[in-house]
Amino acid sequence: MLLQLLNGVAAATAVTLRLTVYYFVRWLPLGPRYLPIIYANFSAWIVCYLVAVAAQPKHSRKTSSLGAKLLTLLVGWYDRTHVVTSIWTFLINVFALLFALDFVYRAEILGSGNGVEFSRLGYVDDNSARIVIRHSEISQIFYQASGQSKWLNGPVATSTPESDFVSTLVLTGLERDTSYNYHTNTSLAGSFRTSSSSPKKWSLATSSCIKPGFPYNPAGSELRIPGLEHLSSHVTKSSIDMVLFLGDFIYIDLPARFGFSNEHYRNAYRQVYASPSWTQELQNTPWIHMYDDHEITNDWAANETGLWTDAMEPYFAYHHGGNPEPLAEKATYYTFKKGDVAFFVMDTRRYRSPEDVEDGPGKTMLGESQRKALEHWLRTERGWKMVVSSVPFTRNWRGPESIDSWAGYLWERQQLLEVMWATDGVVILSGDRHEHATTEFPSPDGKKSVVEFSTSPLSQFFQPFDRQYRQIEVTDIELFSHPYGVSKFGVLKFDTTSRKTWHLDFELIVDGKGIWNKRISLER
CATH class of the missing domain: 3.60.21.70 (Alkaline phosphatase D (PhoD))
Incomplete structure (x- = not known):
């Protein structure tokens, strides 16, 4: 009777866990709503697993035939006798939890972006362009109209921790409807085109x-x-x-x-x-x-x-x-x-x-x-x-x-x-x-x-x-x-x-x- 009850609880919590994890990481990433459900179902399932292993009679822990072993391996909790002790079920449920944790925490732990360096365009009109850069060193921008050989000196970005090393440089006095290239002394580069009037x-x-x-x-x-x-x-x-x-x-x-x-x-x-x-x-x-x-x-x-x-x-x-x-x-x-x-x-x-x-x-x-x-x-x-x-x-x-x-x-x-x-x-x-x-x-x-x-x-x-x-x-x-x-x-x-x-x-x-x-x- 105890094993049947544990099997039923394990089956329900395993299904809920897997479906919730998939829905959370692929459809609706609302952590405050779904993470408690994931944690609760995994906790209930692992308790059932441990109790069942301890309570299971020795003779029931043996699988009688090769076919039964394959069935247990492939479909896990569908095997009524070995729901909670199936290795396949164990791995699926553990990996489901790990996927949810990886989705939530990997970027926070590994993807801080502290060293990211970039330049991008902001607003550009017919005679000016805003260039946003992030670099940990002081950067000066140089620019030239396409087809010209001379690089013009642009403004200097003051790189400080207070602005998270982000600066906006404004190029003025540009020719309208003209393509420009730019680069900085810190190897950031790009191009843009001013608007016509x-x-x-x-x-x-x-x-x-x-x-x-x-x-x-x-x-x-x-x-x-x-x-x-x-x-x-x-x-x-x-x-x-x-x-x-x-x-x-x-x-x-x-x-x-x-x-x-x-x-x-x-x-x-x-x-x-x-x-x-x-x-x-x-x-x-x-x-x-x-x-x-x-x-x-x-x-x-x-x-x-x-x-x-x-x-x-x-x-x-x-x-x-x-x-x-x-x-x-x-x-x-x-x-x-x-x-x-x-x-x-x-x-x-x-x-x-x-x-x-x-x-x-x-x-x-x-x-x-x-x-x-x-x-x-x-x-x-x-x-x-x-x-x-x-x-x-x-x-x-x-x-x-x-x-x-x-x-x-x-x-x-x-x-x-x-x-x-x-x-x-x-x-x-x-x-x-x-x-x-x-x-x-x-x-x-x-x-x-x-x-x-x-x-x-x-x-x-x-x-x-x-x-x-x-x-x-x-x-x-x-x-x-x-x-x-x-x-x-x-x-x-x-x-x-x-x-x-x-x-x-x-x-x-x-x-x-x-x-x-x-x-x-x-x-x-």
Whole structure:
């Protein structure tokens, strides 16, 4: 009777352990949710194993035939007599636990990235370029226009531990529509091309959310980022002019949080930049960044605190310095323009009211100064107007975390929509939800509409079974949604060559393949 009971418990815990580990490392890396289940089931199983070995009669420990031995070896716990003592079962369950531990801890132990050295492009316009470098030694940059023999002296990067040895160097006085090469005295090198004064046809890629080492592969690098590889292939093939990254560049709290110090946040940035998935093509493509909650902690809505300061210090060093100039001193929102396309990149975390505040005039996601700046920009800017939000503007995403997006700030959202409907050419770009959805917001009279392209993750999990995007209200009209794929990014191609009609073509890329297109036109 005891052995039968132990066999039943062992069978149940073994199955639960294996399924949970696979789901955790390959589908949904939520350590706080699944690690306790993994540990509990392994503990229960190993106790059953040890008790059964001690309690099993001597004659039952012998396998009577070669066929029975093979059956025990191949299918383990299916053998009712030898469930808990099967060597095969033992190895599978132990390796399942080891895979989970390897997934959680290998990057933290082996992939610190302390020695990572890199250079990448930040914002590039028609006469300047920002180059972000990380090197433990003081670096001077030298640059030249393609075809020229003379190297010009550029600025010097001051390498200090306080900035984690990261500096942003700004090259100015460049010729427009010109290719340049650069190198430093510390052997970092790259190239870029300045913009023309008013480009009429150009493109950008947009997405958010990166986690190195996911989906887990025990034989692969703990810092591999498959989404970067897909993006690099597309950049090379389609000549993408810019990457607009919408936040969650690091996941400080997944699959497990190792601490809250400034060093923990720095280490997370170093791990991403130490990934072998980066290519020269990606580093030679301008990247513009914003941040979201996982650069701090999940669903952050607490304004500036000690944690915010520790978390944002590496963001300012690694990303903010490479962005266009902010609209106000020490602000984290900014605008920029490329040809006939203007961008307002919002900060949806730093200035927001707590989510549990009652919605209304007293609740804000942007703060008064940022909202007024956005409204002024919408009223005065001409041409395409890209409003960039780290969290979705639509309220079609349901579920317990929906109030973290604009669904929790509907009064302020309505004020912005009314200003958007009063102009033309407004498009919203967002990420965060690990899915894609294209949503239309028609004005009450049906004469104007705003479209949102919400796309993520670049390289992270998606919810395999829980579908939360659903249209209910007539204010948010679903045009297309696609939840599947661990790598999703959107490509926007702008064409403003015509005097009468401008076009914006959007393409959704999932796991490296284009699956959907949408054209929006703007009549001039």
